[in-house]
Amino acid sequence: MKRVNKLPLTSDCYHWTRLAEVPWDLQKYWQQRYTIFPYYDEGIYVTQDAWFGVTPEPVANQIARDMGSIISKSKTTVIDAFAGVGANSIALALCTAEDGITPRWDKVIAIELDAATLACAQHNASLYGVADHIIWVLGDSFKYLDALVNAPHKLEDDLRVDTASTAVFASPPWGGPGYRTDEIFDLNTMEPYNLAQLHGAYRTMDHALYLPRTSDLRQIAKLVPDGTKIEVVQYCVEGASKAMVAYIPAAKDDDTYMET
Ligand SMILES: C[S@@+](CC[C@H](N)C(=O)[O-])C[C@H]1O[C@@H](n2cnc3c(N)ncnc32)[C@H](O)[C@@H]1O
Numbered sequence: 208m209k210r211v212n213k214l215p216l217t218s219d220c221y222h223w224t225r226l227a228e229v230p231w232d233l234q235k236y237w238q239q240r241y242t243i244f245p246y247y248d249e250g251i252y253v254t255q256d257a258w259f260g261v262t263p264e265p266v267a268n269q270i271a272r273d274m275g276s277i278i279s280k281s282k283t284t285v286i287d288a289f290a291g292v293g294a295n296s297i298a299l300a301l302c303t304a305e306d307g308i309t310p311r312w313d314k315v316i317a318i319e320l321d322a323a324t325l326a327c328a329q330h331n332a333s334l335y336g337v338a339d340h341i342i343w344v345l346g347d348s349f350k351y352l353d354a355l356v357n358a359p360h361k362l363e364d365d366l367r368v369d370t371a372s373t374a375v376f377a378s379p380p381w382g383g384p385g386y387r388t389d390e391i392f393d394l395n396t397m398e399p400y401n402l403a404q405l406h407g408a409y410r411t412m413d414h415a416l417y418l419p420r421t422s423d424l425r426q427i428a429k430l431v432p433d434g435t436k437i438e439v440v441q442y443c444v445e446g447a448s449k450a451m452v453a454y455i456p457a458a459k460d461d462d463t464y465m466e467t
Contacts, residue, residue: 208350208351208354208366209363210342210343210344210363210365210366211325211344212343213329213333213338214325214326215326216252216323216327216330217323217326219254219255220253220254220323220326220327220330221254222250222252223237233258236258236259237258242263242265242445243261243264243294244263244264244294245265246264246334249334250330250334251292251334252326252327252330252331253292253327254321254323254324254327256321256324257324257327260378260380260381261291262294262295262417262450263294263449264294264298265444266444266449266450267294267297268298268301268302269442270295270298270376270417271295271298271301271302272302273438273452274299274302274374274376275302275311275312277438277454278374278415278454280304282374283313283314283372284313284315284316284368284369284373284374285299285312285315285316285374285375285376286316286351286352286368286373286375287299287317287376287378288318288348288352288375288376288377289319289348289378289379290318290319290324290325290328290343291324291328292324292328292331293317293329293331293332294331295376295378295417296315296317296328296341297328297332297335297341299311299312299315299376300312300332300335300337300340301335310340314342314368315340316341316366316368317342317343317344318344318346318347319343319344320345322345325343325345328343329343342366344366349400351366352375352408352409353408355368355370355373356370356411373412374412374413374414375409375413375415376414376415376417377405377409377414377415377416377417378417379417381397381418381419382397382399389419389421390421391421391422391423392418392422392423393423393426394418394422394423394426394427395426402426402430406430409455410430410458411458412457413454413456413457415453415454416452416453416455417452418450418452418453419451420448420450422451422453424439427453427455430453430455431456432458432459435456437453437454437455437456438453438454439451439452439453440452
C-alpha cells in the first residue's frame with residue numbers, strides 16, 4: 208500500500224452548475240449544495256455516489272474541533288479511514304491547536320478505495336490549500352490498518368505511524384439511504400461493514416465512528432469496558448440531527464467488558 212500523488216479528475220467527477228445536469232435522484236442533495244459545501248461555487252467536485260454520504264462542511268469542522276479536544280493531545284496523527292470526497296480530511300487538516308495557529312494534527316492520512324472519489328478529495332483539498340498537508344492513500348483502509356498493527360515493516364515510511372500516537376476517524380458507508388426509516392439502526396447489520404468489523408480494525412487506537420443518528424446506543428456501549436464514560440455526540444444541520452459520532456478510547460489489555 209502506497210501514498211499517491213495527485214490523481215486526475217475523471218469523467219466520474221462532477222461539478223454541476225445547473226439543475227438540468229443533475230440526475231433526478233441526486234437533485235435534492237445538489238439543492239442543498241451550499242449547506243454541504245459553502246464554497247461549492249469555487250469548483251467543488253463530487254462523484255455521483257459521494258453525494259449520499261458526504262459530511263456537510265459545518266459538521267466536518269465541528270467534528271474536527273471535537274476530535275481535537277476529546278482525543279488526547281498525545282495523539283498527533285489522524286487517519287481518515289473513508290476519505291470520500293474529502294470533507295472530513297480537509298477539516299482535520301485545517302484544524303488548529305489551542306493557539307489557533309499550529310495544526311492540531313502533525314499528520315493526516317486519508318484513505319479511499321475509489322480512484323475518482325479520491326481525485327475529487329484531492330482537488331477539493333487543493334481549493335482549501337491543504338492538499339499537500341494530507342497523505343493520500345488509494346486502497347482498502349482495513350488492509351492498511353491491519354498492516355499498521357500487525358506488519359508495519361511492510362509499509363513505506365510515511366505510512367508507518369506509531370499506533371500509540373494515532374487516532375482514527377471513520378465515516379463508513381451506511382448501506383444507502385434506507386437507514387433513515389429505522390427507528391433504531393442496527394449496527395450489527397450495517398453494510399458493507401458492521402460495527403464489529405469497524406471496531407475490530409481500530410480498537411487499539413482512539414477512534415471516532417460517524418454513524419446514523421438513530422444508531423443503537425446499547426451496541427456502542429458494549430464496545431467499552433464497564434464504567435467507561437464515552438462521548439456520543441449528535442451533529443445537527445438546519446434543525447435536525449445529521450449523524451452521531453461515538454468517540455471510543457483505545458482498548459487496553461486488562462479491559463473487562465459487559466457479559467452479553
Ligand atoms: C460515507 S463515504 C465517506 C464520506 C466522507 N467522510 C466525505 O465527507 O466525503 C464512504 C467512503 O468510503 C469508501 N470506502 C468504502 N470501503 C472502503 C475501504 N475499505 N477503504 C477505504 N475506503 C472505502 C467509499 O468509496 C466512500 O467514498
